[in-house]
Amino acid sequence: MTALPTAPRPVDPGHVSFDRMWAELAPVGRHAATGGYRRFAWTSEDGTLREWFVAEAARRGLDVVTDRVGNLWAWRGDPDAAAAAGTPGLVLGSHLDSVPDGGAFDGPLGVVSSFAAFDQLDAAGFQPDRPLGIACFGDEEGARFGIACAGSRLLTGAMTSERGLALTDADGTTMADAMRAGGHDPAVVGRDEETLRRIGTFLELHVEQGRALGDPGHPAEGAVAVGSSIWPHGRWRFDLEGRADHAGTTRLEDRDDPMLIAAEVIQQARASAQSHGCVATVGKLRVLPNGVNAIPSLVQTWLDARGADARAVRNTVSHLASTVGRTAIEESWTDATDFDAPLVRRLSELLDGAPVLATGAGHDAGILATAGVRTGMLFVRNPTGISHSPDEHAETDDCHAGVDALARVVEDLAGEPA
Numbered sequence: 001m002t003a004l005p006t007a008p009r010p011v012d013p014g015h016v017s018f019d020r021m022w023a024e025l026a027p028v029g030r031h032a033a034t035g036g037y038r039r040f041a042w043t044s045e046d047g048t049l050r051e052w053f054v055a056e057a058a059r060r061g062l063d064v065v066t067d068r069v070g071n072l073w074a075w076r077g078d079p080d081a082a083a084a085a086g087t088p089g090l091v092l093g094s095h096l097d098s099v100p101d102g103g104a105f106d107g108p109l110g111v112v113s114s115f116a117a118f119d120q121l122d123a124a125g126f127q128p129d130r131p132l133g134i135a136c137f138g139d140e141e142g143a144r145f146g147i148a149c150a151g152s153r154l155l156t157g158a159m160t161s162e163r164g165l166a167l168t169d170a171d172g173t174t175m176a177d178a179m180r181a182g183g184h185d186p187a188v189v190g191r192d193e194e195t196l197r198r199i200g201t202f203l204e205l206h207v208e209q210g211r212a213l214g215d216p217g218h219p220a221e222g223a224v225a226v227g228s229s230i231w232p233h234g235r236w237r238f239d240l241e242g243r244a245d246h247a248g249t250t251r252l253e254d255r256d257d258p259m260l261i262a263a264e265v266i267q268q269a270r271a272s273a274q275s276h277g278c279v280a281t282v283g284k285l286r287v288l289p290n291g292v293n294a295i296p297s298l299v300q301t302w303l304d305a306r307g308a309d310a311r312a313v314r315n316t317v318s319h320l321a322s323t324v325g326r327t328a329i330e331e332s333w334t335d336a337t338d339f340d341a342p343l344v345r346r347l348s349e350l351l352d353g354a355p356v357l358a359t360g361a362g363h364d365a366g367i368l369a370t371a372g373v374r375t376g377m378l379f380v381r382n383p384t385g386i387s388h389s390p391d392e393h394a395e396t397d398d399c400h401a402g403v404d405a406l407a408r409v410v411e412d413l414a415g416e417p418a
């Protein structure tokens with residue numbers, strides 16, 4: 001008996017458009033040697049990504065607005081009229097920039113999935129009762145100027161424009177000059193009330209960057225989870241000064257070599273984090289003059305410390321500083337962020353009891369939540385949990401499941417009573 005031909009699976013328009021967009025973005029800012037992405041704020045790669053976002057919005061008849069900080073917002077409907085009428089918009093989105101040699105999914109998965117969810121909903125003839133938006137936050141990773149979520153921090157006033165615009169990159173270029181070169185006037189940068197008023201709810205879909213969804217048998221095993229909270233976390237810098245000298249002619253007993261202190265900072269950071277139940281990372285050093293045969297005059301050492309308990313994180317850093325006898329200069333701090341609890345419950349219910357997970361990763365959603373915006377997150381499984389690496393990966397089916405989940409919750413949230 002010949003098997004009846006199985007009916008071809010209906011093509012999901014959102015999945016088709018997701019795959020198209022994903023393929024289009026893949027080469028932008030990808031480093032040939034490492035396979036990692038170098039998509040840094042206000043660079044030419046950033047400009048290409050911004051053009052891509054605007055083109056995708058135009059493809060769907062969405063109006064694109066650039067806010068005072070340079071974040072992009074694609075709108076369907078009139079967010080100002082809706083806000084005035086008491087039903088501000090539902091906004092999806094994430095970021096397109098990366099850490100140095102980052103993966104393809106951290107950020108872009110949320111932006112691409114948002115456009116694809118719009119396509120899914122359009123194909124189903126969904127008529128939202130409020131404006132729908134897609135946000136593309138600039139400079140989420142802080143890879144070039146050193147402060148993560150710079151776009152959302154400047155938008156909400158969590159970081160002053162004075163501080164942000166004066167930040168410099170490794171070449172000494174200020175954020176203000178980089179913005180200007182990227183076509184955005186730094187003179188207008190600052191908290192943007194008009195933009196914030198338009199947002200009723202912000203929902204960020206993001207790759208999980210953890211292993212809860214991917215571990216077979218883990219209670220959270222599945223394709224999509226709901227975010228509950230973000231760990232408190234911060235960035236500190238140690239400026240370790242020494243005396244420049246010759247690597248060959250300077251006796252060991254005559255040296256004042258800051259690299260030895262840096263080595264102690266790195267080792268003790270791990271030990272202090274371990275003893276305080278936190279995580280700590282030294283991923284970046286700046287060595288002057290950075291010559292193989294020159295004892296450094298200065299070694300700047302950056303520390304990233306995080307944990308479920310803010311006091312423990314701060315104790316990790318203060319214990320480290322006292323152990324090495326040096327000052328930890330705080331560059332940024334983000335308090336623990338809890339997403340809107342009723343929204344978290346609703347998202348989990350809408351997604352058939354999807355697991356609810358905390359995360360150690362910072363997100364623009366966390367900055368908006370801290371600024372009082374009703375915010376939620378969805379996480380998509382990346383089985384290895386690896387992120388901030390060219391090896392970051394999520395399966396296409398799971399990415400499609402993320403699009404479906406986003407479309408499902410938009411149908412509910414964009415029809416809820418005001």
Ligand code: HGY
Pocket residue numbers: 140141148149360361362363
């Ligand atoms: O650092 C973070 O957690 C985020 O990737 N910016």
Ligand code: MN
Pocket residue numbers: 099106141388
């Ligand atoms: Mn990231």
Ligand code: MN
Pocket residue numbers: 095106107140206362363
């Ligand atoms: Mn991210």
